[in-house]
Amino acid sequence: MANILAGKKGIIFGALDNQSIAWKVAERCVEEGAQIVLTNAPVAMRMGEIKNLAEKCNAPVIGADATSLEDLENLVRQSMEHFGGKVDFVLHSIGMSVNVRKGKAYTDLNYEWMQKTFDVSAISFHKLMQTLWKMDAVNDWGSILALTYIAAQRVFPDYSEMAESKALLESFARSFGYHLGTAKHIRVNTISQSPTMTTAGQGVKGFTEFFGYAEKMSPLGNAPAEACADYCVAMFSDLTRYVTMQNLFHDGGFSNMGMNPAVLAQ
Ligand SMILES: NC(=O)c1ccc[n+]([C@@H]2O[C@H](COP(=O)([O-])OP(=O)(O)OC[C@H]3O[C@@H](n4cnc5c(N)ncnc54)[C@H](O)[C@@H]3O)[C@@H](O)[C@H]2O)c1
Numbered sequence: 001m002a003n004i005l006a007g008k009k010g011i012i013f014g015a016l017d018n019q020s021i022a023w024k025v026a027e028r029c030v031e032e033g034a035q036i037v038l039t040n041a042p043v044a045m046r047m048g049e050i051k052n053l054a055e056k057c058n059a060p061v062i063g064a065d066a067t068s069l070e071d072l073e074n075l076v077r078q079s080m081e082h083f084g085g086k087v088d089f090v091l092h093s094i095g096m097s098v099n100v101r102k103g104k105a106y107t108d109l110n111y112e113w114m115q116k117t118f119d120v121s122a123i124s125f126h127k128l129m130q131t132l133w134k135m136d137a138v139n140d141w142g143s144i145l146a147l148t149y150i151a152a153q154r155v156f157p158d159y160s161e162m163a164e165s166k167a168l169l170e171s172f173a174r175s176f177g178y179h180l181g182t183a184k185h186i187r188v189n190t191i192s193q194s195p196t197m198t199t200a201g202q203g204v205k206g207f208t209e210f211f212g213y214a215e216k217m218s219p220l221g222n223a224p225a226e227a228c229a230d231y232c233v234a235m236f237s238d239l240t241r242y243v244t245m246q247n248l249f250h251d252g253g254f255s256n257m258g259m260n261p262a263v264l265a266q
Pocket residue numbers: 013014015016017019020021022040041044064065066067092093094095096120147148149192193194195196197198199200201202
């Protein structure tokens with residue numbers, strides 16, 4: 001490829017194992033000439049797989065629970081020290097629902113767990129951007145991305161409270177996108193990705209069947225994680241400098257389909 005991220009520096013959240021979307025994004029960013037810092041929750045890092053990615057990408061791993069302001073400040077400070085300056089891009093690739101994990105029905109949710117879900121999956125994105133803002137940690141014309149899902153707009157019953165998490169996440173992208181754009185030409189977007197076979201994805205009830213349904217429904221088929229990584233690279237590059245405050249569907253056309261005869265035929 002053309003090294004379209006040459007000279008750029010970024011922080012990538014959420015690479016758990018080699019199925020993670022963030023894992024593929026990290027690999028592609030480095031292939032395109034970027035330098036990166038990898039981060040994940042300390043509990044996820046104990047699984048140890050991220051070390052293999054770190055070696056491959058020649059990147060330090062700095063643990064941070066994305067719900068902890070103290071951890072986020074430490075991460076940003078250490079990343080700036082490592083790079084000798086500000087960063088150009090950040091990927092938020094974090095999602096977790098306590099109620100889904102514990103098999104709670106949408107009509108019987110535990111509200112303490114719901115708050116934890118919102119904190120991990122959505123408020124962490126605001127906390128991250130606020131930390132970057134206060135520490136003046138992103139270069140002008142930088143790019144911030146978070147991954148989301150179409151359940152923010154349409155009903156997918158088994159996605160449960162993650163639907164509201166993603167709606168909140170997308171709203172934070174727009175609102176903070178205004179402030180970061182006005183002050184420093186920094187863009188903030190969300191990418192709404194097809195169902196993807198990852199740890200987080202497969203945590204949703206009936207995921208395998210739904211994956212097949214979405215595959216049939218989408219004229220181009222489900223977008224794989226590798227293609228999502230390509231899209232993230234494009235959004236981090238200087239080729240997309242005026243795209244901001246958008247929710248960008250990366251889903252093989254699923255979001256604009258009403259009915260596909262291929263699904264009816266089944
Ligand atoms: N897999 C799908 O079908 C799909 C579809 C659309 C969007 N997404 C989104 O993509 C993103 C990445 O998910 P994935 O599918 O690659 O799954 P994944 O399980 O590989 O990644 C989720 C990551 O979130 C991290 N995380 C959880 N709690 C955290 C915390 N407190 N602090 C820091 N990190 C924490 C996990 O350690 C993990 O690395 C999520 O936002 C997810 O909702 C996934």
